[in-house]
Structures are given as C-alpha cells and as structure tokens.
Amino acid sequence: MQGSSSFKIVIKHLFLIIFTLATLYPVMMVVRKSFSPGNTFQRSLNPIPEKVTLQHYEDVITKTDSTGRFLFFRQLLNSIVVALVTTIIGLFLASTAAYAFSRFRFAGRGIGLNMFLIVQMFPATLLMIPLYVIMDKLNLLNSIAGLVLVYSTTAIPFCVWMLKGYFDTIPREIEEAAWIDGATRFGMFWRVVLPLSKPALAVTALFSFMTAWNEYILAETFLNEESAYTLPVMLQHYVGSYSTSWGKFAAGSVMVSLPVMFIFYILQKNLVSGLTAGGVKG
Amino acid sequence: MSKNKNPFNFLMKTNFKSLPLFIVCLVLLLVASLVVVLRVQKRTVEQEIRQKGIKQILQINAAGTSNIENKSVKKFFKLKAHNKFNNKLYNFEFVRGFDRSNRNQEFKGQLKGQKFASLHDLATQALADKRAVMQLNRGNPPHAVIALPLKNNQVGIIVKNITTRTAPTPWLGIIFIIMLATAAFFLTPEPWKIIITNSIGALGFGLLASGYRLTPHGTLGEILSNSPAGFTRGLFPTIWLATSLFFIGTGLLYQRGKIDKLIATIKSNRIAYTYILPAMLGMGLLVLLPFAIGLGLGFFNHCNGEFQFIGIDNFVDILSGGGTSLGNPLNFYFTLGVTLLWTLLNVFLHVSIGLSLALILKDPLLKMKSVYRVLLIIPWAMPNYITALMWKGMFQQQYGAINIILDKIGIGGISWFSNFWPAFMANVITNTWLGFPFMMVVSLGALQSIPSSLYEAAEVDGASKWQQFRNITLPLLRPALFPAIVLGSIWTFNMFNIIYLVSGGEPGGSTDILITEAYQWAFKRGERYGLAAAYAILIFVVLIIYTRITNKLTKAAEDM
Numbered sequence: 001m002q003g004s005s006s007f008k009i010v011i012k013h014l015f016l017i018i019f020t021l022a023t024l025y026p027v028m029m030v031v032r033k034s035f036s037p038g039n040t041f042q043r044s045l046n047p048i049p050e051k052v053t054l055q056h057y058e059d060v061i062t063k064t065d066s067t068g069r070f071l072f073f074r075q076l077l078n079s080i081v082v083a084l085v086t087t088i089i090g091l092f093l094a095s096t097a098a099y100a101f102s103r104f105r106f107a108g109r110g111i112g113l114n115m116f117l118i119v120q121m122f123p124a125t126l127l128m129i130p131l132y133v134i135m136d137k138l139n140l141l142n143s144i145a146g147l148v149l150v151y152s153t154t155a156i157p158f159c160v161w162m163l164k165g166y167f168d169t170i171p172r173e174i175e176e177a178a179w180i181d182g183a184t185r186f187g188m189f190w191r192v193v194l195p196l197s198k199p200a201l202a203v204t205a206l207f208s209f210m211t212a213w214n215e216y217i218l219a220e221t222f223l224n225e226e227s228a229y230t231l232p233v234m235l236q237h238y239v240g241s242y243s244t245s246w247g248k249f250a251a252g253s254v255m256v257s258l259p260v261m262f263i264f265y266i267l268q269k270n271l272v273s274g275l276t277a278g279g280v281k282g
Numbered sequence: 283m284s285k286n287k288n289p290f291n292f293l294m295k296t297n298f299k300s301l302p303l304f305i306v307c308l309v310l311l312l313v314a315s316l317v318v319v320l321r322v323q324k325r326t327v328e329q330e331i332r333q334k335g336i337k338q339i340l341q342i343n344a345a346g347t348s349n350i351e352n353k354s355v356k357k358f359f360k361l362k363a364h365n366k367f368n369n370k371l372y373n374f375e376f377v378r379g380f381d382r383s384n385r386n387q388e389f390k391g392q393l394k395g396q397k398f399a400s401l402h403d404l405a406t407q408a409l410a411d412k413r414a415v416m417q418l419n420r421g422n423p424p425h426a427v428i429a430l431p432l433k434n435n436q437v438g439i440i441v442k443n444i445t446t447r448t449a450p451t452p453w454l455g456i457i458f459i460i461m462l463a464t465a466a467f468f469l470t471p472e473p474w475k476i477i478i479t480n481s482i483g484a485l486g487f488g489l490l491a492s493g494y495r496l497t498p499h500g501t502l503g504e505i506l507s508n509s510p511a512g513f514t515r516g517l518f519p520t521i522w523l524a525t526s527l528f529f530i531g532t533g534l535l536y537q538r539g540k541i542d543k544l545i546a547t548i549k550s551n552r553i554a555y556t557y558i559l560p561a562m563l564g565m566g567l568l569v570l571l572p573f574a575i576g577l578g579l580g581f582f583n584h585c586n587g588e589f590q591f592i593g594i595d596n597f598v599d600i601l602s603g604g605g606t607s608l609g610n611p612l613n614f615y616f617t618l619g620v621t622l623l624w625t626l627l628n629v630f631l632h633v634s635i636g637l638s639l640a641l642i643l644k645d646p647l648l649k650m651k652s653v654y655r656v657l658l659i660i661p662w663a664m665p666n667y668i669t670a671l672m673w674k675g676m677f678q679q680q681y682g683a684i685n686i687i688l689d690k691i692g693i694g695g696i697s698w699f700s701n702f703w704p705a706f707m708a709n710v711i712t713n714t715w716l717g718f719p720f721m722m723v724v725s726l727g728a729l730q731s732i733p734s735s736l737y738e739a740a741e742v743d744g745a746s747k748w749q750q751f752r753n754i755t756l757p758l759l760r761p762a763l764f765p766a767i768v769l770g771s772i773w774t775f776n777m778f779n780i781i782y783l784v785s786g787g788e789p790g791g792s793t794d795i796l797i798t799e800a801y802q803w804a805f806k807r808g809e810r811y812g813l814a815a816a817y818a819i820l821i822f823v824v825l826i827i828y829t830r831i832t833n834k835l836t837k838a839a840e841d842m
Contacts, residue, residue, distance in 0.1 A: 117829075
C-alpha cells in the first residue's frame with residue numbers, strides 16, 4: 001500500500017512538472033525573445049537564449065517621437081495615471097453605491113440592481129460607437145481623462161455586485177453598535193464597513209487596476225497620438241499590420257506584465273472568493 | 283370650497299408648492315431653445331463654408347496643383363502642400379499606413395499638431411470620385427480641409443481658414459416665452475397650473491425655434507413656396523417632440539399628484555440616493571446613455587455619416603441570413619454556431635483541465651503544492667492581449683514554435699490561419715491556456731472546503747475512488763463551480779481579444795464569433811454601425827436568455 005501511493009506521488013509530480021513546463025513554455029519563449037537579437041523568431045525550441053542582449057529593452061525604452069521626446073516614459077506615465085485614477089474613482093463610486101444597495105431598502109433598488117446586472121451582458125466593445133460619439137462631443141478624445149472616465153464607469157456594475165455581496169456578509173449589528181456609540185451614517189460606512197471589507201476592496205481595486213492597465217481596444221480607438229498612448233496600444237503597434245518587431249514586443253510585454261502580475265499575486269487569494277461569492281450570487 | 287365664488291380667487295391662493303417644478307421646466311425650456319438655436323447657427327456657418335470652399339477648390343484646380351509636392355515611400359509617405367491663399371506651407375505626416383485599396387484601413391493623420399481622424403477617408407474619397415472633396419471643421423477659426431486628386435494616384439491636401447458670420451441669438455424671443463410661461467404660472471389655478479404653463483412653454487418654444495430655424499432659408503414667401511427643407515429634417519422635430527412630451531407629461535403627472543409622491547419618496551430615501559448618485563451619474567452618461575444609443579442604433583442604417591431609420595430591417599437582414607447560405611461565414615447562424623461551439627469547447631476544457639489539476643494538487647501527500655499553484659496561474663495573471671499576441675507568434679507558420687515541434691515529430695507544419703479548423707483550434711488552444719487557471723483556483727478553493735471525514739467514511743464503506751468523486755466531490759463542488767462556469771461562459775462568449783488578435787476571423791471571417799463579427803461590421807466592413815448594433819442586441823438577448831436559464835437552474839438546485 002505504502003509503495004503504491006509513493007509511486008502515485010511520483011507520477012503526479014512527473015505529470016505536474018511536464019504540464020507546468022508546457023504551460024510556461026510560451027512565456028519562456030517571450031522572455032527568450034526579449035533577450036535575443038533580431039526581430040523575428042529563431043527556428044529554435046530552446047527557451048534559453050543563445051546570445052543575451054538588452055538591445056530590445058533599450059530600443060523600447062529609448063524610442064522617441066519626431067520631436068525627440070521619449071515616448072516610453074510618457075506612455076508608462078499615461079498607463080500608471082490611467083490605472084491609478086481609475087482605481088480610485090472606481091472604488092469610490094462602486095463602494096458608495098454598493099453600500100446603498102446592501103444597507104437601504106429604497107424605491108428603485110431592485111430595478112437598479114437588475115440594471116447593473118443586465119448592463120454587463122451588453123458587449124462592451126459595442127458601446128464603443130456611442131461612446132466614441134459622446135467622447136467626441138465632450139472633447140475628451142485623445143485624452144487620458146476620457147479613458148479614465150470610461151474605464152472607471154464601465155467597471156462599476158461588476159464592482160458594485162462584488163462589493164454588495166461582501167457588504168451583505170457584514171452583520172448589521174456591528175453598525176448598530178457604532179450607531180449607539182454616536183457614529184453618523186457616513187461614519188458607519190467609512191469607519192466600520194470599509195475597514196471590515198478590506199479583502200473585497202482589494203479585489204475591486206485589483207479588478208479596476210487590471211481593467212485599466214490591460215485594456216486595449218478602447219484605448220486604441222480613442223487615442224491617436226503616440227504621446228497619448230497607453231502601454232497596450234504601444235505594444236500592439238510593434239506587431240501590428242505594418243511591422244513585426246517581435247523582439248521589441250517581447251521586451252515591452254515583459255515590462256508591462258511584470259507589475260500587474262506582481263500585484264495579481266499579492267491579491268489573488270481574495271480574487272477567487274470575491275468573484276464567486278459576491279460577483280455572481282449577489 | 284371657496285374658490286368657486288370668485289373667478290380670480292385663485293390668484294390670492296397661489297401657492298408656491300409647484301415652484302421648484304416650474305423652475306426645472308423653465309430651465310429645460312431654455313436649454314432646449316438654445317440647443318436648437320446653436321444647431322441652426324452651426325448650420326449657417328456650415329453653409330457658408332460650403333459655398334466659399336467650393337469656389338476655392340475650383341480656383342485651386344484651375345491655378346495648377348504644381349505647388350503640391352509629395353514623396354511616396356512604400357506604404358508611408360509624407361506630403362507637403364503649399365496653400366497659395368494664405369501663403370503657408372503645410373506639412374502632412376501620415377503617421378500610419380495609407381492603403382488605397384482598403385478603405386477601412388485605420389488611419390491617423392497629423393497636421394501641425396492638429397489631427398484629422400478622417401483625413402484618410404477624405405483622400406480616398408477624392409481619389410475614388412476623381413474630384414476635390416472637402417471636409418468642414420468647425421474649429422476656431424472654422425476651416426475647410428480639401429483633398430485634391432493629383433496625377434499618379436496621389437492626393438493633395440489644402441487647409442483654408444474661413445471667416446463667417448452667424449445669425450444673432452433670438453434672446454428677445456426666448457425672454458418673451460419665458461415671461462409668457464411665468465405669467466401662466468401665476469394666473470392658472472392649482473391642479474392645472476403646471477400642465478397649462480408647460481403646454482404654453484412647449485408651444486412657444488416650437489414656434490420660436492421653427493421660425494428661427496427657417497430664417498436662413500429666406501423670406502416667409504420663399505419658405506412657403508419652396509417646401510421648407512429643414513423643417514422636418516434633422517434633430518429639431520425630435521427635440522421639440524421630446525420636450526413637449528416631457529412638459530405635458532410632467533404636467534399630467536403633477537395634476538394627478540404623482541410628482542408629489544415622487545418627491546416624497548426621494549426625500550424619505552435621501553441618504554440611499556446620495557450614496558448612489560455619484561455612481562449613477564457616471565453610469566448614466568458613460569454606460570446607460572451609450573447602451574440606449576446602442577439599442578436605438580440597431581434600427582438605423584449608417585451611410586457616409588448619415589443615419590437613416592429603417593425599422594427592423596437590420597434584424598430581418600441578420601436573422602434571415604442576409605441572403606447567404608448556412609455555410610457562409612457571414613451568415614448569422616454560422617457565426618452563432620461557431621460562437622456556441624467556441625464557448626462550449628472552451629468552458630469544457632477550462633473546467634476539465636482546471637478540475638483535474640485541482641484534484642491532483644489536492645493530494646495531502648504532495649509536496650511543493652504552492653509552487654505548482656503559483657506557476658500554473660501565470661496565464662491568468664498575464665494581460666490577455668499579450669497572451670493573444672504571444673500565441674499568434676507561436677502559431678506563425680515559419681518560425682512559430684508549434685510548427686517546429688510538429689516538424690520535429692514528423693507531421694510537418696500547418697498553415698494555421700488558412701483553414702477553418704486549424705484557425706479555430708488555434709483560438710481555442712490560446713483561450714484554454716488563458717482560462718484553465720481560474721477554474722483550477724476555484725476548484726481548489728471548493729475542494730478544500732469539503733471535509734475529509736466524508737471521504738474517510740466512504741473508504742470505510744468501501745466506495746471506489748470514482749464513486750467517491752461522483753457522489754461526494756461533484757455534488758459538493760457544484761455550489762462553487764456553477765457560478766464560476768456561468769461567469770466563465772459569459773466571458774468566453776464575449777472574448778473579443780483572443781479571436782481578434784489571434785486569428786482575426788481568418789480565413790475569410792469564418793472563425794469570427796458574434797462579438798468580433800459585430801466589430802467587423804462596424805469598423806472593417808464599411809462602418810455599418812446599425813448592423814453592428816443589431817448584432818450587439820442579439821448577443822445581449824442570447825446572454826439574457828442564458829442567464830435566465832442558469833438562474834432557474836441555480837434556484838432549482840438550491841431548492842433541492
């Protein structure tokens with residue numbers, strides 16, 4: 001019995017190692033490409049680069065526009081500003097609304113909640129045409145302020161559902177205790193409910209941040225000056241219709257993915273419970 | 283009551299309960315008038331630019347186009363245009379490709395810091411029509427951008443500032459109507475106060491605006507003899523109708539006491555509404571409004587910037603298959619079939635791979651669990667457009683790793699994107715890679731919550747591993763797995779990035795799913811926004827039905 005189960009463990013390890021390697025292989029190829037010279041892929045399966053060069057990283061970082069300004073840092077700054085401001089606005093809007101949906105019974109509550117759910121089903125890509133027109137009218141095309149507005153509002157329905165689900169699990173008695181101690185409505189929300197919901201808030205923040213950091217198609221449509229691009233648009237252009245600089249794409253991908261993967265790993269445990277408990281069942 | 287004794291008694295009794303409502307209506311009236319006025323003024327500007335601009339195009343054509351030099355370098359080219367009218371040299375730098383054969387190629391042009399998103403369209407149109415084409419920009423100052431077809435399929439572009447005068451805003455008329463409405467407010471009896479006041483406002487506004495709108499068309503005689511072109515066209519009738527309906531509607535509601543009730547509800551739920559207000563404002567402007575426009579757009583046809591109402595023709599066109607056979611990639615049912623197959627296959631693969639991994643990782647004797655776990659969720663953590671492009675590279679015919687592997691095994695490389703099944707499978711492989719970690723993590727979490735005593739009891743009873751899986755694991759996994767599957771299938775159904783970036787619908791649009799198909803109609807196949815919106819509505823309907831069914835299933839499962 002003992003022998004067969006340790007044999008099983010070895011088999012499991014073997015399977016997991018092969019599966020993990022197969023899963024990570026494409027990523028390793030990208031990392032390899034980012035360090036090896038030349039802009040196309042080599043006909044090679046070895047994930048370890050034969051020659052190591054930082055040329056692609058240097059190229060991506062030092063790319064300048066026609067007037068000689070560094071583009072990468074501008075685009076990086078755009079992405080950071082867009083993602084951070086989106087997160088802050090999104091958190092504020094979603095947490096207040098979710099609190100109301102969770103704690104108050106008011107006329108229009110049911111309609112509102114259903115509406116938030118239904119709106120999510122409408123393909124976001126297709127909101128693009130009307131959004132483009134509205135952004136144009138508001139003179140927000142080609143500006144990161146416009147992007148921030150769009151991102152933080154399109155993420156709201158999902159975040160509201162997620163947060164509402166979490167707020168529902170916080171017992172009202174805690175708030176009532178605070179009420180007796182003389183807390184105001186806002187005080188209860190700010191000092192009691194929000195601190196208790198840190199895990200859910202972290203997930204919501206992660207969700208908003210990742211949406212804004214990774215979003216590509218709206219940014220591509222709304223922005224048309226290189227200095228206003230966010231990083232995803234920049235990256236896509238390296239392998240777009242007119243150029244195939246796989247090396248630069250790979251180097252850029254590594255730089256763009258690392259921060260978001262880092263944040264993802266810090267918060268991922270909360271993510272699953274947040275998504276399944278709050279997000280769907282409500 | 284005493285109000286019947288003296289006909290003017292109500293003057294004494296005028297109460298100001300309805301004053302806030304009256305003020306709201308007045309402000310709306312003002313805004314609506316100004317909208318119409320500004321539109322008319324813009325149109326006058328536009329007409330003048332049009333007249334002047336056309337003259338100038340003729341002159342430029344006559345005076346010779348030799349002032350325009352161009353340099354064509356492959357797909358990119360720079361263009362210099364010397365405008366002899368204001369003696370300035372304009373540099374056009376075409377930042378992105380300019381592909382004449384494909385009108386829908388994206389293009390962005392720069393002109394001394396200014397941008398013309400449609401410069402490419404302008405140039406293409408000029409070439410196609412073999413005549414000068416002009417675009418009017420109501421910037422400050424207003425200017426016309428003119429594209430001229432030159433020899434050798436080149437286009438010259440000229441920018442001309444234009445001075446215009448605008449018709450004065452009819453402040454007098456607006457003030458008069460507001461005074462009239464105010465007078466009506468004070469002179470009419472209570473339950474009817476708002477409806478009468480509002481009707482007068484709506485009527486006056488309509489008369490004023492239509493009168494103003496017709497002024498540029500000439501004298502009254504001219505307007506009456508040449509049917510007043512602008513009267514029924516454009517936004518004006520809609521605005522007038524909408525405001526009138528709103529005014530009369532609020533009046534009626536007020537008269538029946540509904541408004542009071544609404545205000546009372548708002549007052550009693552004041553705190554709740556304050557919390558929701560910020561989110562609602564943002565959502566209203568940037569989600570609900572586009573959503574409503576998107577819904578409406580499905581009933582229009584878009585052609586060269588003009589929208590035309592065509593009823594349900596778009597839907598008929600889509601649902602009847604648009605005259606194509608079932609096997610045609612542009613046929614709706616073909617795309618729907620591909621979408622369903624895509625969703626089913628993906629969700630099945632996500633769940634089975636994710637669940638298997640979770641079952642393996644669950645083994646308490648297994649070491650280094652967290653290492654595997656951390657490594658295996660990398661695909662989930664990576665931005666999905668990078669995943670898509672990365673896999674596109676993997677599937678490349680010549681240098682892609684997949685073909686090299688196939689070569690080594692001896693099967694030989696495949697041209698992945700020239701046949702339906704390889705292209706479809708390429709998409710599925712990419713999306714499976716992307717999606718299994720989510721299911722794995724969900725299953726792991728759920729498996730951990732199953733008490734091990736259940737398995738021990740089953741062991742004692744002599745149940746086989748398979749029986750344990752069937753009778754303990756699966757039923758207890760369901761509450762956690764089911765929502766994840768619903769969520770995952772909606773994500774997959776609308777997974778735009780993978781399809782768009784990996785196969786791009788190749789070959790011939792056959793691997794497009796509904797959402798990318800809609801995108802293609804809107805942005806790649808001649809700006810058919812109406813048709814694209816109709817597609818979006820159909821996607822929406824399908825998903826609503828789907829969630830309805832799954833909701834019922836969850837409810838049934840919970841009741842069991």
